[in-house]
Amino acid sequence: MANTDSIFELRGVTKYFEDTCALSDINLNIRNGEFLTLxxxxxxxxxxxxxxxSGFETPSSGDVLLNGQVMNDVPPEKRKVNTVFQNYALFPHMTVRDNVAFGLKMAGVDKGDIAQRVREALAMAHMDHLADRRPGQLSGGQQQRVAIARAVVNNPLVLLLDEPFSALDFKLRKAMQLEIKQLQRKLGITFVFVTHDQEEAFAMSDRVVVMNEGQIVQIGSPKEIYEEPASLYVARFVGDINILDATILSSSGNGMYDAEVEGVPMALHSKRAFPENRDVKVLLRPEDLRVHRVAEGMLDEPHLLGRIAQTVYKGATVDLHVQLDDAHGGISLMASEFFNEDDEEIIYDAGERVAVTWVDGWEVVLDAEDH
Incomplete structure (x- = not known):
């Protein structure tokens, strides 16, 4: 379990590659024992x-600290950090056992100690039965396990993983996500993981750092990132999102606002403060929306009217695509509902008239200019 002690820290780090700014004023604390995803x-x-x-680059300005010590000019081999690269970087002429032992041999570790630590690392990675094979005789998933065993055998303070699942098929990728998270908990060391896949990040991480154009745009738990996005960029990047135009009319206190949403007077909830007549965006995940048949009678609560454009069956869930009336912006919304074979309420025909509401308080309200 991660604690609040910082093991790695970036302080005001900027990085240029010639005239290109890759990172701009990055400030980040990485906690000891956490699984952090970029x-x-x-x-x-x-x-x-x-x-x-890892030490393969130095900052153009700012500092990189490990356990409170500035590491800007410290080479990779002098840091208690190991990296698992996308291509795994295994030595093709060496056996699995020799690949895992290589770093220990270079460090001058006693032969008997090397043998024991290599056995333990291979057993941890479930690769002990293939110790005498070479990388070319292994599958992608097996090569990845060897790369991880080679990294952890050195007892690093931090393990860095650069999209290590990119070469794996979907099923193996899912299995390895679970294995890596379980391994991190077992070892208790800090993992820093890089991915562009939000589902992968959410499945594995204690905290997620969302980045865009060389800057950090939000840091939080997977739940915080998904349910409380700090900007429209984050909301769009981490899953399907419905975005409605609205205007704040007045505040009734305690985070309650009277507003007009796509032309309909509605109450909104928000932790943010907005002045009167401020244009905002109302963000709703598909699972937050509720779709009602108009034929059942008009609802007492405020609602948006439209027609079913498409129904997409996904097994456990059904996605309902709703085209709102022109009076409500004419935009397309997506609702997601759990499917029950005995429930006819979520079986709709294309063109069927519906009313759309959402779970009270589940909306996220952002300033219209907060991109």
Whole structure:
């Protein structure tokens, strides 16, 4: 379990590659024992942070600290940090056993100690039965296990993982996500993981760092990132989202606002403070929406009217795509409801008239200018 003690810290770090700014004024504390994921699209700077932590890059300005000591000019081999790269970087002419033992041999560890530690690392990675094979005789998932065993056998303070699942198929990727998280809990060391896959980040992480264009845009638990996005960028990046235009009319206190949402007077909840007549965006996840048949009678609560554009069956859930009336902006919304074969309430025909509401208080309200 992670604690609040910082093991790695970036203080005001900026990194340029010639005239290109890869990172701009990054401040980040990485807690001892946590599983931290750097999440963002290609080119956002997440791998550059990993390379700064590992020592393969130095900051243009600012400091990288490990256990309170500035590490800017300390080479990778002098840091208690190991990296698992995307391509695993295994030596093809060596056996699995020799690959795992390589770092210990270079460090001058006693042969008997090497043998024991290699056995333990391979058993941990479930690769002890393939110790005499070479990397070319292994599957992608097996190579990944060897790369991780080679990294952890050195007892690092921090293990850095640079999109290590990118070469794996979907089923193996899911299995390895679970294995890596269980391994991190067993070892109790800090893992810093890089990915562009938000589902992967949420499944594995204690905290997620969302990045865009060389900057950190939000840090929080997976639940916080998903349910309380700090900007429209974060909301769009970490899952499906419905965005409605609204205007704050007045505040009734305690985070309650009277507003007009797509032309309909409604009450909104928000932890943020907004002045009167402020244009805002109302963010709703598909699972937050509720779809009602108009034929059942008009609802007492405020609602938006539209028609079913498409129903997408996904097994456990059904996605309902609703085209709102022009009076409500004419936009398309997506609602997601759990499917029950005996429940006809969520079986709709294309073109069917519906009313849309949402679970009270589950909306996120952002300033319209907060991109």
């Amino acid at each position: 999440l963002g699209p290609s080119g956002c700077g997440k791998t550059t942070i990993l390379r700064l932590l």
